[in-house]
Amino acid sequence: MATIEFNQIQKSYGGVQAIRDFNLTVDDGDFCVFVGPSGCGKSTALKMLAGLEPTSGGEIAIGGRDVTDLGPGKRDIAMVFQNYALYPHMSVRSNIGFGLKMHGLPKAEIDRKVAEVADILELSDYLDRKPRALSGGQRQRVALGRAIVREPSAFLMDEPLSNLDAKLRVQTRAEIVKLQKRLGVTTIYVTHDQVEALTMATKIVVMRKGVIQQIGSPETLFDTPANLFVAGFIGSPGMNFFRGPVEKEGDVAFTRFAGARIKLAVPAGQLPFDNAIFGIRPEHIRIGGEGAEIGLTLVESLGTEKILHFQTPEGQEFNDADTAADHDDERDASSMLARVIDDVRYADGQAIRVHLPEDKIHVFNPDTHTALRAASGQVNT
Amino acid sequence: MRNHSLLGKIGIYAAVAATCGLLLFPIYWMFITALKPANRLRDFPPEFWPENPQWNVFADVLNSQPFGLWMWNTVLVAIATMILSLTVGTLAAYALSRFRLRGGQGLGLFILTSKMLPATLLIIPLFVVFRSLGLTGSLWSVIIAQSTLIVPFATWMLKGYFDTIPPELEQAALVDGASPLGAIVRIVLPVAAPGMAATALYAFVISWSDFLYARTFLTTSESKWTLNMGIATLKGEFVTDWNVIMAASLMAAVPIVGVYLFLERYLVGGLSAGSEK
Ligand SMILES: Nc1ncnc2c1ncn2[C@@H]1O[C@H](COP(=O)(O)OP(=O)(O)OP(=O)(O)O)[C@@H](O)[C@H]1O
Ligand SMILES: [Mg+2]
DSSP states (O other): OOOEEEEEEEEEETTEEEEEEEEEEEOTTOEEEEEOSTTSSHHHHHHHHHTSSOOSEEEEEETTEEOTTSOGGGSOEEEEOTTOOOOTTSOHHHHHHHHHHHTTOOHHHHHHHHHHHHHHTTOGGGTTSOGGGSOHHHHHHHHHHHHHTTOOSEEEEESTTTTSOHHHHHHHHHHHHHHHHHHTOEEEEEESOHHHHHHHOSEEEEEETTEEEEEEOHHHHHHSOSBHHHHHHSSSSOOEEEEEEOEEETTEEEEEETTEEEEOSSOGGGOOSSEEEEEEOGGGOEEEEEEEEEEEEEEEEETTEEEEEEEOOTTOBOOOHHHHTTOOSOOOTTEEEEEEESSOOOOTTOEEEEEOOGGGOEEEOTTTOBEEOSSSOSOOO | OTTOOHHHHHHHHHHHHHHHHHHHHHHHHHHHHHHSOGGGTTOSSOOSSOSSOOTHHHHHHHHHSOHHHHHHHHHHHHHHHHHHHHHHHHHHHHHHHHSOOTTHHHHHHHHHHHHHSOHHHHHHHHHHHHHHHTOTTSHHHHHHHHHHHHHHHHHHHHHHHHHTSOTHHHHHHHHTTOOHHHHIIIIIHHHTHHHHHHHHHHHHHHHHTOOHHHHHHHTTOGGGOOHHHHHHHTBOSSOBOHHHHHHHHHHHHHHHHHHHHHHHHHHHHTTTTOOOO
16 A cells, blocks of 8 residues: 655657656555546556556656666556456466465465455356456456455556446446455556546546646546546536637626527636637536527437437537547537436427526637636646 | 368368378388388389388397487487577567567568578588587587577567567566566466477477588587488498388487477467467
8 A cells, every 4th residue: 555656757659758747646545547548648657657668757656665767576566457468378376376476475375365365356266267268257357366466555457447348347347446445555547438537536637648637536527627628538428619709898708609698707807818618518508498599400318318419509619639539429520418307308400498507617718728717717737 | 160061071081181192102102112122122013012021120220220329319409409499599589579679670580581591501601610619520510500590480480479479468477576587487488388389399300300410510420420310321332221221211200200299289289378358
């Protein structure tokens, strides 16, 4: 059990910078998730922490001890790989016990610990099998067992669930969280799936192109994303974005959505622009009332929960590489979603009124794409 | 094989039988030639099974020639060559497969091209080198010369095999506390066992069948003759006892079959092991 610190970590491959100015402190017992799109450097950061990849600059400390120049075996960490990396020529028993054997534990003690871990992970019946005779879920548990049997000061996991089917993934997700709580071991978990990040983490690190975008709890990231990228990446379905004018009356600023005037929580003094980018989550859009009238293009019904699609008002479309690539729903760039839970029946083509509550609107600087906020001003990135 | 018709099956067996016949015929011919009395060898039409098989020819070979000594020398050379080329080849292949070496790809190709030089081209420079090292007449000359021929190919065979082993396997071992060499010895080599076995067999067979190097470096030291060298001397200037030569050659081939049978389980058994997802 230990804290983990990255201090100004850099990594370049040849001339390409894969990680830039990576600073992070993970507290003892934290479940910290690195999340970001493919190629953003999550695995690289994890491998540097494991000692499998040399750093190009900066220091890494585990439990207050500088490990930057130590080999992987001397860092007192255990790792779970995406492909599990089980030793194919060894039985499950030897796979789990390998680390203990390398650390010179007596055989009786290894056997005892392996049996204990096998019991926790329900692997006792498979101890004498070879990995190739196991199902995907069982292999995944062997990989977990190999990590926990060592009782290391930190677990590192690189997309350990991505080879499981959807149902097993959800199940195992919960099991890993429970196991981590029980053992209290500081964990760094890499995924590109923001749902995994939100459900598992106590601390999320959102990365993009080798740069940390924001660090915070799931709630912080969801409620107060630091920039457009985080806003678009976290949440499902993802946040709606639109362009709008900035109109000022004294200290108060307004924008317009489909003609309707909306007061902004951000004071006019913080908005030295003629227009800005605005965001609202699909679950925050209100239907009915005095809002702007809009025609539905598609209704997806999941029983009481419905996803309503409608066109972004003409001229207000916001299209940007920052957000577009990472929505996991199939909205096209010029439509917006509202998520409603009610008993009303909606039909394609129906006209409805939508209302955007002012306290739920996120405002972004149109040039830098950073979020602008009323209370604390501009959020640091 | 499930859905083949009867006719299809017959066709397959016929093809297999034809292939086997083609491959085994020379061995059959060696065998009956060995069993014929020397004066019946050139009979025409030939006998397909000798009327009066001379089984004692095998014992004669063992008694009248230092056959055991030749065999022993050949075994020593083959095993030493196998170990030497496998060790060098494994280390080189691992480096080529895992490390991003500056010009690594060029180096790999260079190693392969050196394999394309014919042995006859290398033999004179090698002879000069061995003579100045005082190695001519020693089994080491043949061992080293054969290894120069085998190592490039062994390196490529093994590199191909190592490339299929995911590096995460060694990384997991490193994290588990193994040393880099320990990770290779405990994880990579056992997983690569089929590739190692195939390469070992290749090295053994090439070494066993060498004649050129033995003939060049060992001619003057009779006590160091290998089988191929020794058998070649049975061919006389005026008379050649072909039946004796055939019997000796047959016996010389037996250890190869033994080595193959021993390595076979690694060749087949491990092929499906690979890495685990
Ligand atoms: N050995 C390497 N040599 C050169 N570039 C590399 C190397 N390893 C990674 N990179 C580059 O570094 C960047 C980060 O890679 P990394 O594997 O950390 O991404 P990731 O966030 O884990 O992505 P994924 O979700 O696809 O696993 C990528 O652009 C990748 O191409
Ligand atoms: Mg990765």
